[in-house]
Amino acid sequence: MSTDDIATLPDHRLLSLLDESRMIIVCGPGGVGKTTTAAALGVLAATHFAKRVLVLTVDPARRLATALGLVALGNAEVPVHLDRARGTLTMAMIDTKSSWDDMVRRHAPDERTRDRVLENELYRTLTSRFVHSHDYVVTERLFEAREGGGYDLVVVDTPPSRSALSVLDAPRRMEQFFSSRLLKLLTAPTQSRLLSLASRPFFVVADRILGAAFLSDIAEFFTLFRTMEGPIVARSRRVGSLLAEESTKYAVVTSPEPVAMREAKFLVDELRRRNHRLAAVVANRLVPVRLGDGALKRAVGLEASLADPVGQLAPPERRRLEVLVACEREIAAISAQHGSAVQRIADWGALVVTGEDRGGDITDTASLLALGESLRTRVTTERQE
Ligand SMILES: Nc1ncnc2c1ncn2[C@@H]1O[C@H](COP(=O)(O)OP(=O)(O)OP(=O)(O)O)[C@@H](O)[C@H]1O
Numbered sequence: 001m002s003t004d005d006i007a008t009l010p011d012h013r014l015l016s017l018l019d020e021s022r023m024i025i026v027c028g029p030g031g032v033g034k035t036t037t038a039a040a041l042g043v044l045a046a047t048h049f050a051k052r053v054l055v056l057t058v059d060p061a062r063r064l065a066t067a068l069g070l071v072a073l074g075n076a077e078v079p080v081h082l083d084r085a086r087g088t089l090t091m092a093m094i095d096t097k098s099s100w101d102d103m104v105r106r107h108a109p110d111e112r113t114r115d116r117v118l119e120n121e122l123y124r125t126l127t128s129r130f131v132h133s134h135d136y137v138v139t140e141r142l143f144e145a146r147e148g149g150g151y152d153l154v155v156v157d158t159p160p161s162r163s164a165l166s167v168l169d170a171p172r173r174m175e176q177f178f179s180s181r182l183l184k185l186l187t188a189p190t191q192s193r194l195l196s197l198a199s200r201p202f203f204v205v206a207d208r209i210l211g212a213a214f215l216s217d218i219a220e221f222f223t224l225f226r227t228m229e230g231p232i233v234a235r236s237r238r239v240g241s242l243l244a245e246e247s248t249k250y251a252v253v254t255s256p257e258p259v260a261m262r263e264a265k266f267l268v269d270e271l272r273r274r275n276h277r278l279a280a281v282v283a284n285r286l287v288p289v290r291l292g293d294g295a296l297k298r299a300v301g302l303e304a305s306l307a308d309p310v311g312q313l314a315p316p317e318r319r320r321l322e323v324l325v326a327c328e329r330e331i332a333a334i335s336a337q338h339g340s341a342v343q344r345i346a347d348w349g350a351l352v353v354t355g356e357d358r359g360g361d362i363t364d365t366a367s368l369l370a371l372g373e374s375l376r377t378r379v380t381t382e383r384q385e
């Protein structure tokens with residue numbers, strides 16, 4: 001089969017999904033179009049519904065970010081102009097460092113604690129260098145976006161594959177962190193316990209290499225951080241339950257390449273294992289229908305005119321036709337591969353939405369809407385596993 005054999009259904013299912021959800025979390029392997037799809041879903045929702053839509057993105061491709069005015073703004077929420085939209089669209093990038101700083105400003109019990117945390121070396125290193133430090137701030141941003149009451153739909157872009165799962169696990173991990181014995185040991189009753197650890201061999205060496213400031217920074221950081229335990233744990237719990245709500249849906253994006261599909265299937269299984277509501281799998285960057293449709297027929301037709309003994313083709317004309325035949329055959333072969341990839345994805349048992357490769361980059365709201373519209377009109381039937 002080829003992409004032109006994909007059964008297309010009336011387009012209401014993707015739109016119903018956008019209409020019914022309050023949060024859509026877009027996950028997938030690296031580079032398959034998660035950020036683009038999240039933005040396209042946001043544009044589609046704001047165009048069709050009188051909703052206030054927020055798209056929270058992670059690290060968008062530079063040209064898209066520039067086109068949407070996201071580059072210089074870090075964490076700020078930017079209104080995006082759409083022609084003929086019924087609702088409004090706002091986009092924001094999740095900047096890890098500034099999100100942590102905002103969180104400390106919000107939760108610190110007093111100004112002194114706030115300033116000491118912000119100036120603490122360990123805090124600075126943790127928030128700017130550690131990959132997982134991103135996960136928790138996404139939680140904070142989700143809380144603000146949902147509980148702030150400003151938005152009807154929040155579309156959340158995530159980092160590639162397994163990191164998306166660690167974003168989803170972040171609320172629970174944060175709670176575990178605060179109740180951990182290690183934190184209690186480090187902070188109770190005062191810093192003295194930690195500082196007394198400093199006489200142990202590891203710390204003696206650490207102290208020599210890293211300087212005494214390192215140890216006191218650790219002690220200070222954990223002690224100060226604990227003063228924010230109450231609000232942080234409360235929010236983590238709330239976000240944990242938001243992630244599991246009926247109106248929170250998950251979409252997995254994949255390309256038709258085998259490596260991406262393996263990773264996407266892993267995500268699908270993990271989301272289900274965690275009882276998250278997988279609403280759709282988006283098979284992105286498929287051969288466009290206008291190219292794939294009838295490519296084989298066109299190749300066969302051209303071959304017939306090449307074989308025609310009566311028509312004497314001039315050599316340049318013959319060569320031109322041969323090139324065209326080769327192109328059509330190649331398109332037909334890729335289209336067939338994509339068609340069977342989509343069929344395999346349909347076996348995963350979720351709604352499959354197909355997205356065409358639109359050539360070049362997708363860098364403005366018009367091309368995002370065009371992608372969104374093509375997504376909603378190429379919904380395929382799903383088969384149950
Ligand atoms: N359907 C499409 N047609 C054409 N180009 C596309 C399509 N989808 C995505 N792209 C392009 O592919 C590139 C990667 O897309 P994107 O940044 O959305 O991927 P991602 O999955 O978010 O990547 P990462 O894992 O790095 O975050 C971008 O240049 C984007 O414009």
Ligand SMILES: [Mg+2]
Pocket residue numbers: 034035036058059060061157158
């Ligand atoms: Mg991305």
